[in-house]
Amino acid sequence: MEKLKPKLFSVMKNYSKEQFLKDVIAGVIVAIIALPLSIALAIASGVNPERGLYTAIIAGFIISFFGGSRVQIGGPTAAFVIIIYGIVAEFGIDGLIIATIMAGIMMVLLGLFRLGSLIKYIPYTITTGFTAGIAVGIFTGQIKDFMGIEMGAMPAEFVGKISAYSAHISSFNMTTLLIGILALTIMILWPKVNKTIPGSLIAIIATTLIVKFAALNVNTIGSMYGTLSAQFPTFAFPKTNFQMISKLIAPAFTIAILASIESLLSCVVSDGMIGSKHRSNIELVAQGLGNIFSGLFGGIPATGAIARTAANVKNGGRTPIAGMVHALTLLLILLLCMPLAALIPMPALAAILIVVAYNMSGWRECLSLVKKSPKSDLIVFFTTFLMTVFFDLVIAIEAGMVLAALLFMKRMAEVTNVEGWKYIDEDEEDSNDSDSISLKKVPKNTLVYEINGPMFFGAADKFMEIVSDISKDVVIIRMRSVPAMDVSALHSLWNVLRICQKHHIVLIFAHVNEHPMAMLQRSKFDVEVGLENFCPTIDAALERAATIKPYKK
Known part of the structure; x- marks a missing residue:
């Protein structure tokens, strides 16, 4: 039976100074990658920018310390954007914090009862469908800031967003759009120049300097959210009641399932990169603890981030120390440099998330699935995708699982x-x-x-x-x-x-x-x-x- 023992305690037996140096370098580089992403994902989720950093710092450190992977990097990811936005719109920040804590408790229980292996039974068609649907939702959510459209609060649902854009499209800001296009172009072309420094960071620096010194009429984080806090988050338990908890069970369960799927998938990918083997159950416990404390300190849901984990491996990280350094580096940035983040242009953050949505969409996998899969699998895929886009992730996963189960039983009945x-x-x-x-x-x-x-x-x-x-x-x-x-x-x-x-x-x-x-x-x-x-x-x-x-x- 798999051990419930964090990888950190296993790998430290033969730890060397040379590996420590590599882990520190990898951790700092990953922190630089995580900085703009954490801020952008928080804003896209409908919460203040600082909450993205709180999540990357607190959940990131705990996930690395207690996790079952040598190289997993935890933090906020795009998978949660749509569901977080919906929870905040309906229940406010307190509702989001409660849902995050509940999801964390569910994940801890999954790990303690050694149910990590059950995640593999969620069909590929469902994960592909809701991932593509989330990508569409993230993309549509960035049009306002990317084009500088003047409008009120953006609706949570897809149809509402499209209707609002149609009604206000004439108010777009050409300067904002050009800054967004510039940021997008830098991120597309920069990897051909240098693959170590992330293109998102270069895009942020370049567009921030241009907007600041040219005094352009472009919305920034500061103009939208005011002064950003440079203090370590304080512990606070939100006010709640039984009625709110009962309403948040379904969203919390969806967060727990999403976090479990993404974190274990990230572990599998990183195992292949370093020739290791993760411990799925203690990884779920760590992810759960990360989410519990992220919520208690004002953060948002977290999970293993595949792109940041891969960057950690490519830059020499081989132990959980790298993930802990990544979190501590972000903490220093929060305490020393956070006021500068107020200067970042909103269209640059929107461009970052557009690239995230493109990479997340997995359009090549979707095309392959459409071409090669039987009709029953396509029904599950399109149902999950459309439900995610037009309704919400909770309904999408429920409908996808029920439909997949029914079709599976039909196939089994046919072969019996x-x-x-x-x-x-x-x-x-x-x-x-x-x-x-x-x-x-x-x-x-x-x-x-x-x-x-x-x-x-x-x-x-x-x-x-x-x-x-x-x-x-x-x-x-x-x-x-x-x-x-x-x-x-x-x-x-x-x-x-x-x-x-x-x-x-x-x-x-x-x-x-x-x-x-x-x-x-x-x-x-x-x-x-x-x-x-x-x-x-x-x-x-x-x-x-x-x-x-x-x-x-």
């Missing part, structure tokens, strides 16, 4: 079949299967049925075919290809048994696997059928059938 055996001439022997019925002698008073596939409620009606012919004296049910069964299938077997008993037909079972047999034994079905009528092989079942005397009907 009940096949009857009849007497076959010896010339038709199947030499590839020594257990084939064509090589067996079936008594004339006997019918043999083989069930292939899982026995569950989606295919329960098929099992009643077994008693469609009541003229025989013996029915053998072969279950060598049944790996599992549920209570609905068990109920169907009870119905089969009752019909057989009514018509004096002896029911015999051959090769029942461990899981189905355990269910039959718990319900005393085996006793009702007769223990002598459970045979280990089809040969034994046929021999048993041959000894049964015909009943005069």
Whole structure:
């Protein structure tokens, strides 16, 4: 069983000065990358810029200290933008803090109960669908600041945003738009010049200097949010009540699932980069603790950030020390340089998030999925995508999971079949299967049925075919290809048994696997059928059938 032990305590046994230096350098570089992103993501989420840094500092440090990955970098990510914006719009900052803490508690419980592996059962079509939907939501949310459109509070829902833009598009500011285009161009072209220093930082510096010294009429963080706090956040528990908590359960659960998926996906990606293996359950505990304390200190939801984690690895980070240095570096920036952040132009931050949305959209994966996937998977993908865009993430994930489960059950029902055996001439022997019925002698008073596939409620009606012919004296049910069964299938077997008993037909079972047999034994079905009528092989079942005397009907 996987250990609930943070990676930090394992890797420090052989820690060296050389690796410490590499971790410090990597941590500082990642902090530089995280700085504009944390501020931009906070603003896009509808909260003050400082809250993004609070999250990166507090949650980032805790996730690295207690986490199950050597190189995971935690902090705010784009995945939460839409749901945070919706929570703030409906419940305010206190509601967001409560939801963040609740999500953290859920993640801690997932880890403590060692349920980290369950996240892998969320279908790829759902994660791809809501990720693409989030990207669309982030992009549409940046149009106002990117173009400098003069309008009131921006609606939370997609249709409302589009309607508001249409009504106010004539008020756009050409200077703002040009600054946004300049920032976007720098971020696109800068990686061709230098891949170490992030293009977002260069875009922020360049556009800030231009707007400041040219005295351009462009909104900045300062003009929108006033003076930014340069103090360490204070601990505060929000006012709450049972009614608010009950309403926030669904959003908190969505945050917990999103954070779990993204953090564990980031761990898997980084494992491949450094040849390591993360501990998923303690990682979920760390992510949960990070979110709890992020909320208690005024931050927003956090998770493992794939892009920042990859940057950490590429710059030499190999232990959790790098993530802790990243958090401490951001703390120094908060305490010493935060007032300067007020000069950053809003269109530059919007440009950063447009690039984030583009990278997040995974349009290549979406195209591949559309071209290569069956219709059922496409239904799940488009349902999740459209629900995310037009409604909200909670509804999207719920609808996607329900639809995926229903379609999965439909497919399982289609592959489960009940096949009857009849007497076959010896010339038709199947030499590839020594257990084939064509090589067996079936008594004339006997019918043999083989069930292939899982026995569950989606295919329960098929099992009643077994008693469609009541003229025989013996029915053998072969279950060598049944790996599992549920209570609905068990109920169907009870119905089969009752019909057989009514018509004096002896029911015999051959090769029942461990899981189905355990269910039959718990319900005393085996006793009702007769223990002598459970045979280990089809040969034994046929021999048993041959000894049964015909009943005069």
